[in-house]
Amino acid sequence: LGVLLIPFCALVFYKKINNKTCNIFSVLLLMATFFTWKSYQPEQQDPPYAYYAQITQKCEPHLSTAKLVIAPNALAEYFTYTLKIDAMPWLPEYKIPQDQLWRIAIGIRPQAFQYYLPNKKTYSVGLEYTLLKEADWQKFVALVEQDKDKDLLDRIYNKNNPMKIRPAFLLQKKKM
Secondary structure (H helix, E strand, C coil), X not given: CHXXXXXXXXXXXXXXXXXXXXXXHHHHHHHHHXXXXXXXXXXXXXXXXXXXXXXXXXXXXXXXXXCEEXXXXXXXXXHHHHHCCEEECCECCCCCCHHHEEEEEECCCHHHHHHHCCCCCCEECCCCEEEEEHHHHHHHHHXXXXXXXXXXXXXXXXXXXXXXXXXXXXXXXXXX
């Protein structure tokens, strides 16, 4: 609603439209809100916060040395808020010690991790969520790529498993 109102208010402020047009537009906008107020359905549109609470609780005992956790977007936000450990949906653009960088992977069966990383610690923290060190994840990805397992690669490179470095535009600080 604000996206529609801001340009309109700017036009009114600069007197580019007359009062009659302003009144008609305001009434139409108000009428439209009566049709859209029921369109927001939290159970369908919000992240599963109760499930994220369970995942976060299962992760906490393993992250005593963690400084950063790579996780899907909404989970990363929830994780940072509840545990006060930085989490983000990007690979960091800066160096961080291997024992302090972790990942929550989605959609990979525990058997796949056991097959490719038999001597590494991975923790199942949810139905499709696995906690592991980022160095182990990178080794896992390299081994799967070497094996050319298309199904597993599709699950690794989906939108829920962050694989890109944080873009520069997110790092730029605004000048005051």
